[in-house]
Amino acid sequence: MKRLALYFTAPYCVSVQEESLSAPVPDQVMVQTLVSAISPGTELLFYRGQAPTDLPVDATIAALAGTVGFPLKYGYAAVGRVVAVGAQVTPEWQGRLVFSFHPHESHFLASLDELMPVPPSLSPEEAAFLPNMETAVNFLMDGQPLIGEQVVLFGQGVVGLLTTALLARLPLASLGTLDRYALRRQTSLALGAHTSLDPTEPQALTQLHAVLQQGQQGADLTYELSGNPAALEQAIAATGFSGRVVIGSWYGQKRAEINLGGRFHRSRIRLISSQVSTLAPEWTGRWSKARRLQVAWWMLQQVRPARLITHRFPLAQAAQAYALLDQHPEEALQVLLTYEG
DSSP: OOOEEEEEETEEEEEEEEOOOOOOOOOOEEEEEEEEOOOOHHHHHHTTSSTTTTEEEEEOOOGGGSSSSSBOOOOEEEEEEEEEEEEEEEEEETTTTEOOOOOSSSSEEEGGOOOOOOOSSSOHHHTHHHHHHHHHHHHHHHHHHOOTTTEEOOOOOOHHHHHHHHHHHSOOEEEEEEOOOOOOOHHHTTTOOOOEEEESTTHHHHHHHSSSSTTSSSSEEEOOOOSSSSHHHHHHHHHEEEEEEEOOOOOOTTTOOOOOSHHHHHTTOEEEETTTTTTGGTTTTTTOOOHHHHHHHHHHHHOGGGGGGEEEEGGGGGGHHHHHHHHHGOOOOEEEEEOOO
């Protein structure tokens, strides 16, 4: 049979190509994709040709094996229905709604260990948020927010908004967010942020410190999730003595120039790199990726992130979807690709 697959073919160029797909081997199933989510942070690095070429595309996902380079299949948030099963797969999998960390394709083959059944209480669109929700859960695990702490987030894209939604469920003294775009700031407040500011305003940090409780001289915990290397300098400036800065952004080939010769050194601020493909060593005694994913599924049912979807594009119009995210990020939150039956 034939399938349609999205390829990054050159900087700022994507194409949808038809290719052959064989029948599933005995231990595989075939999935017909219903919806897949574009990750605007990571995928735009590939779209713009800004991803580092000395790293694997993703060493932890079988469908993304290989090195960075064009042409490239990418994507890791596909939800679909099983339409064919191999001879060794039990019939119960036929017709099951499943999630897979898989590129944007109309159909794909997968072994059962590459699939996760979608909980009945979630729609396919909500299930497509699973990778970003898992990332948000990982940010909380790495930041370890405490009761009564003052927390600040730079960047309110989809991952930042989901992180805000989780933090808002905790008994924090204050929760402040910063983002350039009004739509994101408004959504951040709706998800539970106490204040949301524009970091490009000259007095943004002054306003932020005014919101924080007096005497603390900065946030206890700050997240840099904007994808903008310049925001790391602001994140450090927003953080108080012995505070933590969790860096969840992947800058790709963009360099972060920060001043570590000022108050940073004497303030004993800790910079923490957070990335979802692994668990921090202090958690591995009792936690696994499977357990973290269970928490992410649970949080999807609590947060109900479908309200973050601003655009849906048929796969054939994928080029328009990426151009929107690249050229008009102020208009979009979550963009989905849809697939006709």
